[in-house]
Amino acid sequence: METEARIxxxxxxxxxxxxxxxxxxxxxxxRVSINGVHVKASHTVKEGTVIQVRxxxxxxxxxxxxxxxxxxGAKLVPQMIENVTPHDQYELLEMSKIxxxxxxxxxxxxxxxxxxxxxxxFIAPEYFPEDDGFDFDFDFDENK
Numbered sequence: 001m002e003t004e005a006r007i008x009x010x011x012x013x014x015x016x017x018x019x020x021x022x023x024x025x026x027x028x029x030x031r032v033s034i035n036g037v038h039v040k041a042s043h044t045v046k047e048g049t050v051i052q053v054r055x056x057x058x059x060x061x062x063x064x065x066x067x068x069x070x071x072x073g074a075k076l077v078p079q080m081i082e083n084v085t086p087h088d089q090y091e092l093l094e095m096s097k098i099x100x101x102x103x104x105x106x107x108x109x110x111x112x113x114x115x116x117x118x119x120x121x122f123i124a125p126e127y128f129p130e131d132d133g134f135d136f137d138f139d140f141d142e143n144k
Contacts, residue, residue, distance in 0.1 A: 005067035007032065007051070008041035013071045014081045016053060016062065026053065050084060057096045058089040 005013075008023040011032070017023040024041040026032050031054040032039055045051065049064045063082040072080060111119070 002067050002069065004044040004046045005069045006041065007034075007039055007043045007045050009069040010045055010064065010067060011051075011053070013068045014062075014077055015071075015074065016060075016081075031055070058085070058093045060089070061085045 008020055008027055011017050011023040011026075012020040017026065023032075027039060027041040027043075030038040033052045033054075034043070034045075034049060036052075045064050045067055047064055047067060051062050051064065053060045053062065061084045063084050064080075065082055066080045068080055
């Protein structure tokens, strides 16, 4: 059994990143840190190390349960890694998903049918009741 592993290999093996190249680039770009210090792809991790991975809009935190360098099946990942991400980060992710259709990136084109349905659901009539006492029908007298 291994006692330490390269951080890029470990993140790839535990399926945090799809490829080892992407994991190495994340380290190079400063998205991976240990105790607030950005690490290189060659940095070694040991059992008990807590790693922070920034995938905008949130920062995930993972605890190393077993340092491995070979990719394992998805069912075995919980034996290698523990997700210790604070709950407020997930709330931030949920808020980002909810408001995602409002702040569309420039150049993404027209909203899709799914976007339209989400918008319709968001401004559904139950949020704007008809019996609020306000009448939109105005009486305009043409003689005045």
